[in-house]
Amino acid sequence: MNQVLPNLQPRLAEIFTHLHEHPEISWQEKQTTKYIANLLKEAQMEPQLFEDMTGLYVDIGKGTPSVGFRTDIDALWQEVDGEFKANHSCGHDGHMTMAIGTALVLKDMEHLLPGAVRILFQPAEEKAQGARAFVDKGLIDPLEYLFGVHVRPLKELRDGTYAPALYHGAAKLFTGTIIGEEAHGARPELGINAIEVGSAIIEGLQKIWTDPNVSSSVKMTQFNAGGTSTNIIPGKATFSIDARAQTNEVMESLTDGVERVKASVEAMYGAKISLTVDAHIVAALVNDEALQHMNSAIVDVVGESACTPPVVTPGGEDFHFYTYERPNLKATMLGLGCGVTPGLHHPKMTFNRERLITGVNIITRAILRAL
Incomplete structure (x- = not known):
């Protein structure tokens, strides 16, 4: 894995740029879905799409997947420089980039995986509807663990620090x-x-x-x-x-x-x-075992000094509907300290994209620990 990650950095930058420049709002992420599916196919993966909605998922490894990672894929609709448009001001472009990077790394080491992993590309997070749709399709039913990620504003995490859980309200x-x-x-x-x-x-x-x-x-x-x-x-x-x-x-x-x-x-x-x-x-329902796997993964990658306590935040996140509906699911979200400024949902939001490769590394290690 360490040999793959450095070579992945330029590819991640290219993927992020495309996703950032082609935002689509909730339930209309058709081109985003197509772009991700094509990337996965090029890497010899078999993405699964839906006839009745946007979004997709892909399984990596042999057997029934027991560990999953979920990313959101939609953008906000907001006024930017006097024009209303789709805009990635919540970091979903970065989340997708990390999910794709994680899939590429896991595929490269597929022969070494002790089990299967499911990567979920979920639509309509901003409308708080996508997680419910994925639950209804049974996509998380076989999973024991589910991980997620969200970029965090400077008010919550310094650039270059990482939290093993996000307690959204x-x-x-x-x-x-x-x-x-x-x-x-x-x-x-x-x-x-x-x-x-x-x-x-x-x-x-x-x-x-x-x-x-x-x-x-x-x-x-x-x-x-x-x-x-x-x-x-x-x-x-x-x-x-x-x-x-x-x-x-x-x-x-x-x-x-x-x-x-x-x-x-x-x-x-x-x-x-x-x-x-x-x-x-719904509010976050964080599992202690999942949190410990994520905490250990952070320490493995960046050391204890860059690993912070879990973040309590008043914001909301559709991710937690999975554990609300499936209480036995062991889940947590990685908080990625990447200098988000001026703040989430600001039309000119920006962050340190160099942290995306670190996020891929941490997420991959957490998944391997859970496996």
Whole structure:
């Protein structure tokens, strides 16, 4: 493996450049899927694609795979220099590059592998839907271990340091509609003011109690009501609620609280309120054995001084849905300290690409340890 890695660096730079310059948003990663599949085929691998969705996976080694590595492949849709476009500002281009590099290294040493490995190229992470789709297809069912990776901002990890686990928080995004009753501004008693109903929801959200020892928040982030006439009491409004919690248990408490607020405000005003969960990202469920394999791999590659404690971060990550749905799966994510600036999801985000080869080395060693 040590002989292969130095020769891989120029290839990884080429792969990253292509992926960075050809971003595609969630569920539209058609060319990305095709590009990765062709690379794997050129390396004498047999990638498996899907007829009904983007993404792919490949197995390396003999027998049923017991260890897996997952990367996300989608980009964000955001404004860059005044133009809305697909943009890799969350590091998925780097994650894909490391996954491809790991696949190439494992393929080169396939005859030495004591078991099989599955590399998963998952779509739609940014919509928190891709992991669920892969679970539904049974792609992780044979796995005992699953590893992932995410580049980290300077606020969390110094450039050139690495964490054996990322404790992401849970997030739940709600959208709702208020149906009240329109009325003339001079006769408010004849209407049900959707804005006042929305105000009561906001007040109720502020009174939801959760465990004060666990970081959490719930707040309204969008509200739309009324037209161009100021003398009409609006009878309809739409809104969004963003809920965050560091644990899944507290997220359940927040969810119950939101439902209670909805019911009480409906009863108070006689309005009808619909509420839908648009996205649910679960908090990290990190396995100690997987964490120790990743910790040892980091120390093997860069030494103890560059190995940091696990990172606790309020951000969310679709990766953790795998362990949420399959609690027996032993999983952790490598935190790659690569100087992400100005920050994740910033339209001009950049990072030290020289760390990608180190990531490949660490990930490969973790996989070999798990095997």
